[in-house]
Amino acid sequence: MFLSHLTLEHFRNYRALSHDFAAPFTLIQGRNAQGKTNLLEAIHYLATSKSSHARAENEVVGWSAAGEPIPYSRIRGVVQQRAGDVELEILFSYRGDAGSYAKQVRVNNVNRRGVDLIGNLRAVLFLPEDVVLVSGSPAERRRYLDIALCQIDRNYTQHLSHYQKVTTQRNSLLRQLREENANYRDPGIVAQLRFWDEQLVEHGAFVLARRYGFLARLDPAARGLHRELSAGLETLQLVYQPSFDPGFLGEADYRRLANGDITPHTGRLPDSSLTVAALQETFQKKLESRRSRELAAGATLYGPHRDDLAFLVNERDLRTYGSRGQQRTGALALKLAEVQAMTAETGESPILLLDDVMSELDAQRRATLLAALHGVPQAVVTTTDWEDFSPAFRAQAQLLHVDGGVLCPASPS
Numbered sequence: 001m002f003l004s005h006l007t008l009e010h011f012r013n014y015r016a017l018s019h020d021f022a023a024p025f026t027l028i029q030g031r032n033a034q035g036k037t038n039l040l041e042a043i044h045y046l047a048t049s050k051s052s053h054a055r056a057e058n059e060v061v062g063w064s065a066a067g068e069p070i071p072y073s074r075i076r077g078v079v080q081q082r083a084g085d086v087e088l089e090i091l092f093s094y095r096g097d098a099g100s101y102a103k104q105v106r107v108n109n110v111n112r113r114g115v116d117l118i119g120n121l122r123a124v125l126f127l128p129e130d131v132v133l134v135s136g137s138p139a140e141r142r143r144y145l146d147i148a149l150c151q152i153d154r155n156y157t158q159h160l161s162h163y164q165k166v167t168t169q170r171n172s173l174l175r176q177l178r179e180e181n182a183n184y185r186d187p188g189i190v191a192q193l194r195f196w197d198e199q200l201v202e203h204g205a206f207v208l209a210r211r212y213g214f215l216a217r218l219d220p221a222a223r224g225l226h227r228e229l230s231a232g233l234e235t236l237q238l239v240y241q242p243s244f245d246p247g248f249l250g251e252a253d254y255r256r257l258a259n260g261d262i263t264p265h266t267g268r269l270p271d272s273s274l275t276v277a278a279l280q281e282t283f284q285k286k287l288e289s290r291r292s293r294e295l296a297a298g299a300t301l302y303g304p305h306r307d308d309l310a311f312l313v314n315e316r317d318l319r320t321y322g323s324r325g326q327q328r329t330g331a332l333a334l335k336l337a338e339v340q341a342m343t344a345e346t347g348e349s350p351i352l353l354l355d356d357v358m359s360e361l362d363a364q365r366r367a368t369l370l371a372a373l374h375g376v377p378q379a380v381v382t383t384t385d386w387e388d389f390s391p392a393f394r395a396q397a398q399l400l401h402v403d404g405g406v407l408c409p410a411s412p413s
Helices: 036-048 063-067 128-135 138-152 154-179 187-229 251-258 276-289 291-297 324-346 363-373 391-395
Strands: 002-011 014-020 025-029 072-081 084-094 101-107 110-112 123-126 236-241 308-313 351-355 379-383 397-403 406-409
Touching (some): 025 391, 036 123, 123 324, 128 138, 128 324, 138 187, 154 291, 187 236, 324 363
Parallel strands (some): 025 379
Antiparallel strands (some): 101 110
8 A cells, every 4th residue: 555646735734736655755854834744634634534633624724725716625645556546535615604615535536425435545643742642531542543443444434433323312312311300210211222222232342342353453563662662671551441341351350450450461351252242242231230320420321432541551551650751652652553453454554654753752762663664665754854864764765845835855965
């Protein structure tokens, strides 16, 4: 999988860009706020159909679009795959109402849904602010898992979408029943909830099982990479923290996991025991046994939308006890492990997108990162300083300079 061409029109600060990628490594240098991150965002947009930065999609439409008869923004890419080239396009068209834009997706010039775009190009993006994967809220870590798995497995995308819709509907019903002071033992109430329970369990168990399976690949890869990044001084462990005991751990171990105190040998479920059917049964029982609690809360309290992922270094929670540098190293190890896990799952390596990561790494971590880059077929890396990269690396990379949304070849002295 190789992104051979990228076209941008009125995207962020790019009025017009047409660029051919000519080498496995592309190194883009420029001062801050010149368009380095915007270019990586555009590539990631083609992979995931969502922005890594914007809260609303009209935010990506550049000011230059105002000069068009009908304002618009476009991202277009050509991806080389084993079966041949695939052309991907995202078009934002002005609706005419309060600056709102409609998003249209095309694959090989055929209109498609956003979900149909995902998987044609896979990308792993690491930004300086990705330290929030460790230090931020559980929602940040759930979002990370969902973005990665949606690129890998279309079934996951569909189950996740259904699960999110069912959760919204079920929460609405629970709020209504709470306002009505409903009795959770009432047969009519039980029947109403059971309808949504069945769908919640069906889709939620798949999401949960798929996350566990992905973590089983991520954990050993991240552990090895983190060991190299920390010069062998630290041991990283990724621990999935479910909102209910899935039934594969002993009760004492589950209590320790829920409290963030878990030892390496109990932190991961055995693959041979992990089945969707078993999870569905356990999930269903949990909902039935906590019916009164959910009615009192007016919300769905159990399921993958309430789960978390813990980063432990030397058996201590990195979120609580880790320094900023340790948290950044943990996040970087996770992203590099994602490249390995995604390759193992799909048989194709994703594009690695790194935004100005070298500036905050010491010599040891820089060397480890550069070594990891040689394991991917394509990487697009940004920097403010050419000297962050060795002459040997620069000699084998396509060197570009960006200034004010204009990209051009570069030859650093």
